[in-house]
Amino acid sequence: NAGVTQTPKFQVLKTGQSMTLQCAQDMNHNSMYWYRQDPGMGLRLIYYSASEGTTDKGEVPNGYNVSRLNKREFSLRLESAAPSQTSVYFCASIRRDRGYNEQFFGPGTRLTVL
Amino acid sequence: AQTVTQSQPEMSVQEAETVTLSCTYDTSESDYYLFWYKQPPSRQMILVIRQEAYKQQNATENRFSVNFQKAAKSFSLKISDSQLGDAAMYFCAYRSATGGTSYGKLTFGQGTILTVHP
Numbered sequence: 001n002a003g004v005t006q007t008p009k010f011q012v013l014k015t016g017q018s019m020t021l022q023c024a025q026d027m028n029h030n031s032m033y034w035y036r037q038d039p040g041m042g043l044r045l046i047y048y049s050a051s052e053g054t055t056d057k058g059e060v061p062n063g064y065n066v067s068r069l070n071k072r073e074f075s076l077r078l079e080s081a082a083p084s085q086t087s088v089y090f091c092a093s094i095r096r097d098r099g100y101n102e103q104f105f106g107p108g109t110r111l112t113v114l
Numbered sequence: 115a116q117t118v119t120q121s122q123p124e125m126s127v128q129e130a131e132t133v134t135l136s137c138t139y140d141t142s143e144s145d146y147y148l149f150w151y152k153q154p155p156s157r158q159m160i161l162v163i164r165q166e167a168y169k170q171q172n173a174t175e176n177r178f179s180v181n182f183q184k185a186a187k188s189f190s191l192k193i194s195d196s197q198l199g200d201a202a203m204y205f206c207a208y209r210s211a212t213g214g215t216s217y218g219k220l221t222f223g224q225g226t227i228l229t230v231h232p
Binding site: 031033035040041042043044045048050054056058088090092094096100101102103105107108110 | 118120123147156157158159161164166205207209211213215216217218219220221222223224225
């Protein structure tokens with residue numbers, strides 16, 4: 001099992017450019033999440049998908065869109081990148097089931113917007 | 115909404131010594147999980163330890179243990195016999211144990227950078 005994979009690992013954009021961050025999991029998990037990590041602020045939830053076909057806003061959704069393409073894949077799109085979106089982005093997934101289930105994280109994408 | 119606060123931006127410890135990282139949280143829920151995650155320079159998020167709120171007994175995982183004070187909403191991490199490989203950013207995190215669409219959402223603290231001196 002590859003777990004949670006993210007592409008790309010690094011990306012540099014110019015202000016106004018668009019791009020899509022890809023995330024895939026092979027653990028048959030129901031729910032998937034996008035977080036951003038900024039210095040001094042920890043990780044903050046951008047969007048999440050409780051199950052295939054549903055998406056919801058998290059704490060910091062402005063400037064982003066998401067697509068739950070199928071059960072495996074959950075992408076994050078920046079339509080017009082801004083320097084404030086310079087961050088490290090993490091995708092995560094979890095199985096929705098009774099009791100405790102561990103959340104698994106991808107390796108992260110470091111995005112710089114110039 | 116839940117909040118998690120880590121008031122120590124940086125901590126340091128001598129190899130083989132013990133260090134405690136602090137975390138406080140705020141919630142109106144009674145059923146939840148608390149976590150400590152380790153993030154080394156590789157950026158990978160590694161689960162160190164978890165605590166279920168309904169359990170009074172403090173969780174332990176080898177050299178890692180927690181002091182969970184539910185009434186005070188405090189959740190500290192103690193690392194015993196510190197090793198050079200423990201050097202990393204540590205995050206405290208909260209997750210509701212209830213179901214619904216918010217299942218699995220994590221709320222993180224700001225993080226504490228731990229330096230281990232040889």
